[in-house]
Amino acid sequence: MQNLDSKYWENRYQEGYTGWDVGHISGGMQHIIDQLTDKNFNILVPGAGNGYEVTYLWNAGFKNVYLVDWAPSPIAKFQSFNPDFPKSQLINIDFFKLEGQFDLILEQTFFCALPPGKRVAYAEKMNQLLKPGGTLRGLLFKVPMNEDRPPFGGSVAEYEELFSKKFQIDYIRDCLNSEPERLGTEVEFMVTRVH
Numbered sequence: 001m002q003n004l005d006s007k008y009w010e011n012r013y014q015e016g017y018t019g020w021d022v023g024h025i026s027g028g029m030q031h032i033i034d035q036l037t038d039k040n041f042n043i044l045v046p047g048a049g050n051g052y053e054v055t056y057l058w059n060a061g062f063k064n065v066y067l068v069d070w071a072p073s074p075i076a077k078f079q080s081f082n083p084d085f086p087k088s089q090l091i092n093i094d095f096f097k098l099e100g101q102f103d104l105i106l107e108q109t110f111f112c113a114l115p116p117g118k119r120v121a122y123a124e125k126m127n128q129l130l131k132p133g134g135t136l137r138g139l140l141f142k143v144p145m146n147e148d149r150p151p152f153g154g155s156v157a158e159y160e161e162l163f164s165k166k167f168q169i170d171y172i173r174d175c176l177n178s179e180p181e182r183l184g185t186e187v188e189f190m191v192t193r194v195h
Contacts, residue, residue: 004115004150006094010071020109020151025052027177028139028188029108033057041103044068044129046095047110051078058085066102070094096121101131107138107189112151119162127166130193136167137190139175156187167191 025033033053039061045054048067051074057065068091069075075090091098095110096118105126114122126136145153156172163169168191175186 004113006070006072010073012071014073020113021049022179023052025056026108026139026179026182028175028179028182028186029053029106030056031177032106032137032139032188033060036062036104038103040064042066042101042131044098044100044102044105045108046098046105047108047113048078049074049109051075051082053106053108054078054085055082058082065089066091066100068093068095068098096125098125098129100129101134102129103131103134105130105134105136105138107136107140109139109151112141112145112153114150114152116152123162123166127193132193132195135170135190135192137188139178139186139188140172141185142174142187143185159187159189163189163191166193168194 033056041062041064043057043062043065046068048054048069051067054065054067066089067078072092075092079085079090111122130136140159141151141153142156143153145151159172160169170190170192172187172189175188178186
């Protein structure tokens with residue numbers, strides 16, 4: 001498997017090879033965000049790419065939202081479309097080197113971009129970044145996918161095992177608001193940091 005580093009992801013953007021990008025906020029993510037009520041939450045969106053979720057949050061009045069991506073060009077593109085968004089909340093870094101504490105982290109096609117060998121580290125880092133009582137919410141694929149390149153799929157049983165070690169699992173259920181091309185392949189989930 002090739003090295004899935006910042007150069008790899010930047011090349012994907014430069015070459016327009018961005019199959020995960022549906023061109024707007026996905027129905028599943030919009031459904032999750034529309035349930036949020038506390039506009040003061042510190043919210044992290046890792047691997048945000050072009051940041052449609054971040055734009056949606058920002059326009060809905062969530063001002064403490066942070067976009068993180070390893071590739072610089074989607075951040076620059078986001079900035080050009082959202083000139084009023086604070087530059088200090090646009091973070092070009094390896095997710096595993098990120099510091100901070102958040103009330104909510106939103107997951108959308110970031111998990112499936114990581115090699116399966118990094119999944120335990122992903123859960124540990126999410127736990128570290130969340131405040132006690134903070135939640136990780138979003139969408140995960142529930143089907144097998146590629147073994148040698150992203151996206152990497154998964155299963156509900158795998159997610160239950162992974163998250164139960166660090167979190168209280170609030171729910172993992174079929175996503176009813178998926179994009180048409182993803183219908184039946186995604187679960188919506190929420191887990192809470194308990195300690």
